[in-house]
Amino acid sequence: MSENLDQRHRGIIKKLVLTVAGMFVFAFAMVPLYNVLCEVTGLNGKTNSSAITHVPEGMEADEDRSVLVQFVTRNDPQMPWLFEPMERSVRVHPGEIKAVNFRVRNDTDRDMISQAIPSLVPGLAASHFKKTQCFCFDQQPLAAHSEQVMPMIFYIDPSIPKHVTTITLSYTLFDITDRVSGRAGEVAAR
Numbered sequence: 001m002s003e004n005l006d007q008r009h010r011g012i013i014k015k016l017v018l019t020v021a022g023m024f025v026f027a028f029a030m031v032p033l034y035n036v037l038c039e040v041t042g043l044n045g046k047t048n049s050s051a052i053t054h055v056p057e058g059m060e061a062d063e064d065r066s067v068l069v070q071f072v073t074r075n076d077p078q079m080p081w082l083f084e085p086m087e088r089s090v091r092v093h094p095g096e097i098k099a100v101n102f103r104v105r106n107d108t109d110r111d112m113i114s115q116a117i118p119s120l121v122p123g124l125a126a127s128h129f130k131k132t133q134c135f136c137f138d139q140q141p142l143a144a145h146s147e148q149v150m151p152m153i154f155y156i157d158p159s160i161p162k163h164v165t166t167i168t169l170s171y172t173l174f175d176i177t178d179r180v181s182g183r184a185g186e187v188a189a190r
Contacts, residue, residue: 061095094158128160
């Protein structure tokens with residue numbers, strides 16, 4: 001009887017170990033799967049993460065309508081920099097190329113590296129919001145007590161649904177200095 005009980009315990013332990021391992025693999029795989037899903041569908045307002053190298057040939061601005069693009073910035077709690085848009089909002093005709101600037105200031109006594117992560121609302125507009133240049137594509141080093149203006153150039157694809165009249169582009173700035181190995185020394189050289 002006790003041998004039969006030991007076998008059942010071993011079976012239960014094996015199932016529990018396999019369940020925990022399966023949960024770990026599932027949790028680990030969720031982030032890349034979620035990112036792919038968001039990129040494909042435009043869910044969660046994820047915008048393009050690399051530059052659009054060219055504006056579609058023959059694209060013309062739709063002068064009959066405009067979209068209000070609002071800019072919101074915030075810092076991760078561990079990021080002590082000032083981070084702000086130089087314009088809180090702009091009106092853009094779909095198909096019109098627009099440039100806006102953001103300001104960062106490192107008031108700390110140490111050189112740091114940041115990374116900005118964008119999000120866009122409504123999520124439906126994410127696939128129509130095209131950035132040709134953005135500070136969010138790269139890590140941004142900044143020396144202690146320095147300030148920098150960071151440009152972002154974009155256009156809104158004219159195929160954006162007509163009921164989308166306002167887009168809010170939000171950036172969260174993160175301190176990635178400790179995560180970037182071997183790059184901290186390059187900050188002072190720039």
